[in-house]
Amino acid sequence: MLNRQFREKGIESLLFASGAVAVLALFLLCIFLFRDGLLLFEDYPISEFLTSTKWFPTAEPEHFGLLPLFLGSLIVTVGAILFSVPLGIAAAIYISELADPRVANFLKPVTEILAGIPSVVYGFFGLVILVPMVQKTLQIPTGQTALTGSIMLGIMALPTIISISEDAISSVPRAIKEGSLALGSTKWQTIYKVTVPAALSGISAAVMLGVGRAIGETMTVMMVTGNSAVIPGFPSGLFAPVRTMTATIALEMGEVPQGSDHFHALFAIGSVLFITTFIINIIASYVKRRYRFNL
Amino acid sequence: MIAGKLLKNISICSVVLLIIAAAFVGIGCVDQEETTAEGESIIIKGSDTVLPLSQAESEEFMLANPEHSITVIGGGSGVGIAALIDGEVEIAMASRTIKDSEIENAEANGIQPVEHVIAWDGIAVVVNPENPVTEITFEDLKGIYDGSISNWADVGGEDLPITVITRDSSSGTYGYFQEEVLLDEEYRQDALVQPATGAIVLEISQNTGAIGYIGYAYLNDEISALALDADGEGFVEATPENIIAGTYPLARPLHYYTNGEPTGLAKEYLDYVMSPTGQDIISSVGYFPVN
Numbered sequence: 001m002l003n004r005q006f007r008e009k010g011i012e013s014l015l016f017a018s019g020a021v022a023v024l025a026l027f028l029l030c031i032f033l034f035r036d037g038l039l040l041f042e043d044y045p046i047s048e049f050l051t052s053t054k055w056f057p058t059a060e061p062e063h064f065g066l067l068p069l070f071l072g073s074l075i076v077t078v079g080a081i082l083f084s085v086p087l088g089i090a091a092a093i094y095i096s097e098l099a100d101p102r103v104a105n106f107l108k109p110v111t112e113i114l115a116g117i118p119s120v121v122y123g124f125f126g127l128v129i130l131v132p133m134v135q136k137t138l139q140i141p142t143g144q145t146a147l148t149g150s151i152m153l154g155i156m157a158l159p160t161i162i163s164i165s166e167d168a169i170s171s172v173p174r175a176i177k178e179g180s181l182a183l184g185s186t187k188w189q190t191i192y193k194v195t196v197p198a199a200l201s202g203i204s205a206a207v208m209l210g211v212g213r214a215i216g217e218t219m220t221v222m223m224v225t226g227n228s229a230v231i232p233g234f235p236s237g238l239f240a241p242v243r244t245m246t247a248t249i250a251l252e253m254g255e256v257p258q259g260s261d262h263f264h265a266l267f268a269i270g271s272v273l274f275i276t277t278f279i280i281n282i283i284a285s286y287v288k289r290r291y292r293f294n295l
Numbered sequence: 296m297i298a299g300k301l302l303k304n305i306s307i308c309s310v311v312l313l314i315i316a317a318a319f320v321g322i323g324c325v326d327q328e329e330t331t332a333e334g335e336s337i338i339i340k341g342s343d344t345v346l347p348l349s350q351a352e353s354e355e356f357m358l359a360n361p362e363h364s365i366t367v368i369g370g371g372s373g374v375g376i377a378a379l380i381d382g383e384v385e386i387a388m389a390s391r392t393i394k395d396s397e398i399e400n401a402e403a404n405g406i407q408p409v410e411h412v413i414a415w416d417g418i419a420v421v422v423n424p425e426n427p428v429t430e431i432t433f434e435d436l437k438g439i440y441d442g443s444i445s446n447w448a449d450v451g452g453e454d455l456p457i458t459v460i461t462r463d464s465s466s467g468t469y470g471y472f473q474e475e476v477l478l479d480e481e482y483r484q485d486a487l488v489q490p491a492t493g494a495i496v497l498e499i500s501q502n503t504g505a506i507g508y509i510g511y512a513y514l515n516d517e518i519s520a521l522a523l524d525a526d527g528e529g530f531v532e533a534t535p536e537n538i539i540a541g542t543y544p545l546a547r548p549l550h551y552y553t554n555g556e557p558t559g560l561a562k563e564y565l566d567y568v569m570s571p572t573g574q575d576i577i578s579s580v581g582y583f584p585v586n
Contacts, residue, residue: 058464059481127494132501141456141504144487227463227488241487251490254343254371254465257397 030274037271040064040264049268055229055243057252057262064265066272068229072146072242073215073273075232076225079150080157080214085207087154088161089196092203095162096169097191108166115159123223126152131224138239144226146242152220157210164209168202169195201288208284212277218246227251245269334362335560341368341375341388342467344510345549348414349388351580356567363560372467379552380404385561387552390416390467411551413568415583417511417538418468418545419520421496423503428452430522430530433544436476439506442483447504459486460495460507468492471547472508508545511538512581539583549582 040049044064052065091111095104126148135143172195180194181187196203226241229248233240249266256263339349346369353365368384375387380401393408401408420436422428428451431439438444439457448454461482462469473479487505489495495507500517511533514520522530525544537543557565567573574584 054484056481058470127497131498135502142458142487142498142502144498222490223494227490228485229488230484241485243488251463251488252465254374254463256465257373258377 033267033271033274036264036267038268040261040268044261044265049265053231055248057256057265062261064261064268066245066269068231069243069245069248069269070272071232071237072225072229073244073246075146075234075237075242076149076153076221076244077211077214079146079238080153081207081211083150083154084157084161084210088158088206088210089165089203091158091162092165092169092206093191093196096166097195098187108163111159111162114155119156119217119219120223122152122156123220126220126224140239142226142241144224144241145239146225146232147238149221149225149242149244150238152224153214153217156217156220157214160213161206161210164206165199165203168199168206171202172198201290205284205288208280208287212280212284215280216246216273216277218250222247222250245273249273334364336364336366337385337560337564338366338368338378338383339375339386339388339551340370340378340384342372342390342549343369344390344416344467345388345413345551347512348549348577348580348582351576352568352573353564355572355576356564359567360563363563365560365564371465373465376408376552379408379554380406382406382554385553385557386564389550389552390547391470392550393552407555408552409554409556411553411565412548412585413551413565414549414574414577414585415538415546416549417533417535417543417583418472418508418547419511419514419533420506420508420523420545421499421514421518421520422506423499424517424519425503426452426519428521429519430524432524433476433526436523437478437480440472440477440482440486441480442485455504458498458502458505459483460498460505461486461488462492462495462508463488463490468508468510472545475545475547510581511535511583535583546583548585 044062049064049066051067052063053067054063054065055068056063091107095107099107130148130151131143133143134140134145134148176198177190177195180190185193221244225244225247227243227247228241229243230240232238232242249269252262253266256266339353346367349367353367357363357365372387372389372391375384376389376393376397378384379387380397382404387408393410398408420431426447428447431450435444435450439450439459440461444450445457446454447457461472464470473482487498489498489507492509492513495509496513496515496518499505499507509518514533520533522532523544524530531537531543533543533545538546551565551568553561553565556562568577569585577584
């Protein structure tokens with residue numbers, strides 16, 4: 001008897017410890033990231049960092065302008081979302097509402113496999129296949145553009161969007177759907193007037209998480225977007241090289257002298273990225289909670 | 296019964312813990328410098344340009360002297376010099392000369408960096424083979440890289456926009472090219488930045504309007520090197536003969552830095568690299584021996 005209690009307590013404390021480690025790791029990560037990032041603003045004005053349009057980290061004097069990098073991340077992410085959301089939601093609707101159970105059972109794992117492909121493989125594919133294709137199709141000077149990055153990221157965000165949307169659509173109560181059909185709606189009317197609106201919270205959360213995945217992706221983007229630190233126009237910027245925040249950190253950390261302004265600037269970019277994805281995740285979980293079956 | 300189960304659980308737990316502990320102990324062991332009676336060990340760290348050369352040299356050296364151990368780590372010139380300043384490594388590799396700020400840091404730490412030129416590397420300016428341009432002056436090259444020239448027609452080519460390609464700022468080659476060709480001015484903002492030399496080669500082989508610069512060792516049939524004219528003296532081709540003779544304008548020394556004059560294994564290794572055997576290895580890796 002005593003043994004059992006002892007075991008229960010032991011397991012409980014073990015699980016608590018695991019959870020605590022995750023929270024602690026996040027907390028320490030925040031501290032280190034922000035501490036080194038904030039050191040930049042001791043000798044470089046924060047207003048300059050947020051509004052300057054030049055990123056010349058090794059020039060004299062140095063320019064650490066976040067704007068081209070932030071907008072670069074933004075345009076690639078927006079492009080990825082435009083590409084993957086319609087596709088992902090359509091696929092999710094097909095899998096959960098229309099497909100034969102056998103087909104659905106085959107399709108779901110296949111989309112999950114997309115998530116298991118290493119990002120460097122996506123990047124390599126993009127560089128060798130997609131980049132020349134984009135260049136030849138659109139007749140532009142180079143195929144390394146924001147669009148190329150968007151397409152790759154869109155493909156990479158698909159599994160997240162499909163699986164979470166599919167769960168949301170599947171969890172819409174049958175009574176609602178059957179009620180709609182009983183009132184004489186066709187299958188399609190039911191899907192776009194009833195099922196999808198009812199699952200909208202889950203679908204929005206899926207999109208948000210897809211955005212989070214796209215913003216944080218590094219390797220693939222670095223390989224296919226060309227990495228020019230210029231302010232992208234919209235939508236013309238889609239067809240020109242851009243540089244994202246993640247690619248900047250990955251590109252420049254190799255040679256950055258420890259403790260220099262440039263080093264702290266990279267940490268500051270990391271902090272901005274962290275805050276951005278953090279906000280996106282908070283919005284995603286809020287949306288998911290707030291709009292449950294809000295018909 | 297319950298006690299038996301508990302025993303089983305405890306034993307499973309302890310096995311898992313043991314494995315984790317062993318892993319940590321293993322990690323701890325990797326960094327230990329094991330000094331046996333007659334063998335020493337040193338660490339060489341720094342430039343990715345010098346990395347293949349150091350790897351080849353150290354492998355041959357260890358085959359000849361199996362009692363010694365040499366660890367070679369990449370990461371970039373700045374990383375290697377920073378490690379030397381922190382006293383973590385015996386030799387730093389650099390594809391650029393040490394900066395004044397780095398020397399100050401070193402002296403503040405009681406480290407005296409000493410420079411050794413171990414080899415020469417030629418930088419080739421390369422274009423797509425379909426591009427009719429075969430030679431370029433430094434003036435035009437600077438124009439292309441600082442943004443004042445954006446069409447091949449302006450430098451004797453076809454009417455085609457120029458796609459300018461550079462390495463990222465963590466590359467020693469980036470800094471060297473900026474000094475020699477751009478005269479320390481900034482690269483154009485809209486230049487494509489590639490994370491590795493292989494990516495530059497790939498883009499140029501696929502893109503008829505592209506121009507980039509790479510280490511001589513990376514030249515292949517899919518790209519063609521331009522002849523360069525630095526000072527109006529005439530165009531010089533990027534050939535091994537011209538690089539060794541010193542007439543090719545974009546040839547740079549590759550360095551090792553040690554703390555003070557090298558002693559012990561570091562000295563032995565450095566002597567080996569500078570010996571005829573070591574200099575032959577340099578040629579076989581695609582760099583050029585020191586005359």
